Amino acid sequence: MPNSATDSEAVPLLPTLRHATNSSSQVAIVGSNLCPVESLDYEIAENDFLKQDWRARSKTHIFQYVFMKWLLCFFIGIIVSLIGFTNNLAVENLAGVKFVVTSNMMLARRFSMAFFVFAVTNLILTLFASLLTAFVAPAAAGSGIPEVKAYLNGVDAPHIFSLPTLVVKIIGNISAVSGSLLIGKAGPMVHTGACVASLLAQGGSKRFGLTWRWLRYFNNDRDRRDLVTCGSAAGIAASFRAPLGGVLFALEEMSSWWRSALLWRIFFSTAVVAIVLRALIDVCLSGKCGLFGKGGLIVFDVYSENASYHLGDVLPVLLLAFFGGILGSIYNFLLEKVLRAYNYIYEKGVAWKILLACAISIFTSCLLFGLPFLASCQPCPADALEECPTIGRSGNFKKYQCPPGHYNDLASLIFNTNDDAIKNLFSKNTDFEFHYLSVLVFFITCFFLSILSYGIVAPAGLFVPVIVTGASYGRFVGMLIGSNSNLNDGLYAVLGAASFLGGSMRMTVSLCVILLELTNNLLLLPMMMVVLLISKTVADAFNANIYNLIMKIKGFPYLHSHVEPYMRQLTVGDVVTGPLQVFKGIEKIETIVHVLKTTNHNGFPVVDEPPLAPAPVLYGLILRAHILTLLKKRVFLSSPMAFDSSTLAKFKADEFAKKGSGRGDRIEDVELSEEELNMYLDLHPFSNASPYTVLETMSLAKALVLFREVGLRHILVIPKFSNRPPLVGILTRHDFMPEHILGLRPSLSRSRWKRLRIRLPFLS
């Protein structure tokens, strides 16, 4: 802030005791490119100008707004369910045709030809997906859940919600899943849902000229956050046909802020998804969807009769849950290492990404095709409920290389889509169909293959691989226990999937509901709850939730809700870093432009000085985006005076609306003449006059609670003593990051206050 109005140099007003700048955690890896990370503005900027606008809004406008928001939730439900359905339809038909063709060749014993067709089809599909991802929308790689979770926490990584990302996510995922890679559809569906919601909320894609004016109500981060939460819930609802599971997933795993009005809206979106899917499946059951309908859209329907279990079954189930938790944490550990290794490879160039994807595809094809040859052929059971060996696509008795009247049990699991494999494992009538060695081989294959496959440059989910791995683990345990338990092997597979999901994803209520909705049996509930509790507890002792690990690798500055113990030992004054840039209430254009060009801050305190005020006093906080809007509007004052109401009337509220993510104006695009640079701007009407403030003696822990619970982007730090300048500094998300704090105070990380691995409830 200049010392006088004529001074064009931006000299910091305050004694800059702390010159350290916060350089950590300002960039993230999105689609393995380094991107600058920005925070989102969830706080309502209560400035004079917008208050005028609110007063002018009629009841009609308000109702229009409410109606529009509900309408968007409805559209999100419709669009996401249609995408989810199309996705399943496409995968079932693409992969189905592939399996039918190769199976027919196998029946004719043309093994090498079958392998060639199988491997080449897979390679082409994978190559297509990875080329699309690498060159069109790198942000579409991976599951997308970590990105959406970070977004809902207030971290805006660019391009994650753009139209190309959406298109690549859908097509790439269909292609990669059809290519028999061991990856899932659920994570990408969550990202797709969030993308759809974000694009609808910002009124379409400006870059591609697809915009709708009547969506202009939602050009702010708060509404977009609500709708993105709806979208991610709809994504889970559409991938598992689990509307309640979707609501709870959004609540438990995705969202960082929660209001009961939002719960209701999410419930509405997922209800729409449930109804649309039900109607579409009714259509498909009549056989109009090609190969889809027999296999597709997983609902496993394990038991329609009562599941009975007794006291003696408790111990094996507890052991299953315990080791499931351990396996889950090992899975997370290995996956993290592999992702770090891949990131290292990806730095060498885009060709390496494609090459790795192709290598994984070929490796997968070899395993899927080759491993069943290791299994011995089983004679068909006399009382089989379905044809043995299977002729068409789905069914438990794949003939593969076996002689007539025999089937290959490993092929039924491994040479199949993941959905069908899960169905076979969960099935209650298959207790003697699979040899335990086959299930073991399948488990090991899935475990390692899914770890290797997740990191490739293509849209890839984690849910289905984890479920299939867990189901084979559970089935294997069930077989080992055998007749010592009353539970059948299908039920063990369900519980195994629960334990592995609990160990890897660490959710409770939402996983429970998703699994119940998948298996359609509420009587499993008490057991499922116990299994999830144990596996999560065990796994939490070793490492974090898989999505949090991925977020950390990607570098998202995610704010957790718990407080690290050392934060209680620090005050905000200890971590706030300079240099601080402040504006005067009525500021010279030249100063503004200079400050904007030389810093990358997104909020600037506005301080009134004499003669505007008897003593320097904090007026408010103005956002960079709003200043840029003012500069572009070019309504300047020739002398330092306040805007009158007629000048204010020239501005419209929607000019200050937030553009879509990553699409803000830049100071470099604003061209101003020499004359204009010497004019003035009255920042008062556009400053948020009610910014949240803390005293510099406030403990960091409590400031974090305020920041996190209220969902802020900036906290102003004010001095304790009144004889100081009215502002000490600004806290942003990055100032709360452990890396930053421990960087400023290395001694803390060695102190006994270092966080215990096991999360302590009173700290959270």
Next chain:
Amino acid sequence: MPNSATDSEAVPLLPTLRHATNSSSQVAIVGSNLCPVESLDYEIAENDFLKQDWRARSKTHIFQYVFMKWLLCFFIGIIVSLIGFTNNLAVENLAGVKFVVTSNMMLARRFSMAFFVFAVTNLILTLFASLLTAFVAPAAAGSGIPEVKAYLNGVDAPHIFSLPTLVVKIIGNISAVSGSLLIGKAGPMVHTGACVASLLAQGGSKRFGLTWRWLRYFNNDRDRRDLVTCGSAAGIAASFRAPLGGVLFALEEMSSWWRSALLWRIFFSTAVVAIVLRALIDVCLSGKCGLFGKGGLIVFDVYSENASYHLGDVLPVLLLAFFGGILGSIYNFLLEKVLRAYNYIYEKGVAWKILLACAISIFTSCLLFGLPFLASCQPCPADALEECPTIGRSGNFKKYQCPPGHYNDLASLIFNTNDDAIKNLFSKNTDFEFHYLSVLVFFITCFFLSILSYGIVAPAGLFVPVIVTGASYGRFVGMLIGSNSNLNDGLYAVLGAASFLGGSMRMTVSLCVILLELTNNLLLLPMMMVVLLISKTVADAFNANIYNLIMKIKGFPYLHSHVEPYMRQLTVGDVVTGPLQVFKGIEKIETIVHVLKTTNHNGFPVVDEPPLAPAPVLYGLILRAHILTLLKKRVFLSSPMAFDSSTLAKFKADEFAKKGSGRGDRIEDVELSEEELNMYLDLHPFSNASPYTVLETMSLAKALVLFREVGLRHILVIPKFSNRPPLVGILTRHDFMPEHILGLRPSLSRSRWKRLRIRLPFLS
């Protein structure tokens, strides 16, 4: 604050521009007695003294704390499920014996004798419940859900969690429900669960000498809040055997603050409930529980086969939901009026309370016994699946006054426990058993009787009456539609219950899950979601959720999460009221005692003045409870100086722990000598040095967001200009109450900013 240390008069330091005191909403009706309302301390008081204590805590202590908290969740689950089971067992046996005896008399056609036995038994049971409630624990009256909900919002109404309340709640509810009143068990179970949790958390009941030292970790409001949330979830889980429903009920309806660690803990508690109940029911199914086991512990199991529904069924279901919502809002409207009338009667004295309860009991007995005589006798169906007419207690074909081979369909509904009536209505095999007029009579009876019965002075829930009324409404609609729909009448009853619940209680996800767990059929999900959405939307247009209405009648200052529009027009400086009482960092005992005696504030700002500081400066906030602890400890200083560390070592952290609710020390109990009154106390180490502060120019809306989201009891308001004293005032919960604000600014209530009835999403 005195102007000098020798001045014993407590003169306000600040120019008291605002002399209005906040007198509204400081008392509540609990059990129809007027009680002072206090707020709870959810904020961690970060003072020097406690920081010392934390540093001293070893890892063992921390693990002990974590372990204890999980152990308590476990105990809550165990105890609540045992209580829930006992409750059901007792009701089924008490009411069962009564119905068997009267039915046998009816079989012998001794009608007047049967009526006499029925009415007198009911009267005695009701009288017992109401005497117990009125004289032992008035706070046990009603459902208890509003009290628990207010507690979780931070409102502490005394006695709601005391041991007598717990005992009366359990026994009184068993007695009243067995007395055939149209009241429920679920609400009282929620209160019971919360009571159990609170008593465990405060280490037992001090008043009755039942305390455990090893529970001392949880003598603070934060931990108690967490455990009470667990307890209320366990209550719902135990009453409906719906563990997930319990979790979601606690989340959606009860809790005001939510953390994901808490979700996990609640999930654990309800899992324990589910497992214990399952084991106990296994015992009862083998016939060891008297009349229980045939009827008890409602799980309706409507459909184990697939429910099929088609496009043509959509319109009737939508209409059902629409009118269900309207009926629900009428129900809320009438219930509110009746409760206000009852409160007016109750002011006349305790005899009137008992009299009203007896009158309702006699009226109910007359209706239940008399109405079936209006119904015509139906011939027994030839293909009845069960005996017709019924001989024992449960069954659809009550003989009543009918000739042999006939049954009275209205008696099967009305002359029965509510649980059995619901079972009969939900049943899928009873499409032709009930005449539509009988169902209509039953619906009207339930509707009005439950409105009249809720307000009596006995523990009485609302869930079951609402379900039974809704089920009869749905069944009636189903019968009117008849063969125009593919759905059977039992399914309509389920959807009718959903619509009436949605219209009255206004929950979404939790009701959906509770109903699914009750009916044990996931395929109803999409329909249930639509019904709940419509009925809630329709009903919300007219009035508020039933529990919010009751909380308003009781006078709890509940803080809603949405912001009223006029709050954006006000600053905190506009509403903060005086007189403000502040203490100096080192204060004279006499001043402290005088201030404590003349005010009833619960927090006092601590301001350092010269010579302690160069200028008056805010140090922190000290709680009345902590000052009282200091005064009782009598460690005083003979001159105004700071405590040294050896003096500090005389204090122990658990002396500052919060006692159980309504059991704090009082200043009147502290006797000090003249000499002691002239000594000093150093308040610094015991003051919360990190209180949350807002500038006086902060908008009230944003201050409310801070207050509500962070869960505060006090916000300090600091001046904008530095030449003013360091503090403008204190905001508490009552300052945010609409009655208070509109009392200060009557013009706002007439402005167009008055809140629209339909809740606007961007305001919440």
